[in-house]
Amino acid sequence: QVQLVESGGGLVTPGVSLRLSCSASGDTESLADMGWYRQAPGKERELLTRIDRGGRTDYLPALKGRFTIARDNAWSVATLQMNNLSPDDTAVYYCFSFSKRIWGQGTQVTVSS
Numbered sequence: 001q002v003q004l005v006e007s008g009g010g011l012v013t014p015g016v017s018l019r020l021s022c023s024a025s026g027d028t029e030s031l032a033d034m035g036w037y038r039q040a041p042g043k044e045r046e047l048l049t050r051i052d053r054g055g056r057t058d059y060l061p062a063l064k065g066r067f068t069i070a071r072d073n074a075w076s077v078a079t080l081q082m083n084n085l086s087p088d089d090t091a092v093y094y095c096f097s098f099s100k101r102i103w104g105q106g107t108q109v110t111v112s113s
Contacts, residue, residue: 002100004104006105008020012085013112017083018085019082020082020107039091045094048060048067049063087113089109092108093107
């Protein structure tokens with residue numbers, strides 16, 4: 001059984017960077033594509049980016065290159081580097097395993113001056 005745990009969220013001011021991590025435990029060898037979603041208050045959860053085992057990535061165009069997904073060679077950690085954050089990025093961020101169809105518990109990111 002695989003579990004996903006996110007970390008790295010917090011309260012930051014506009015313009016700064018933040019890196020989120022998603023640590024997988026259990027049968028990580030069975031993990032295939034991983035992705036990051038976010039859900040802002042009153043909005044639908046949206047897919048931001050995903051990465052496959054070959055390292056190929058896809059991004060929500062609206063991110064305009066500010067976010068970067070990566071994962072380690074053991075397929076046990078997926079990160080989301082977020083740059084030039086704005087208040088519009090305030091949300092709960094979740095990692096997701098497309099093969100196992102499981103979510104992490106989420107980590108809150110709040111961008112405010």
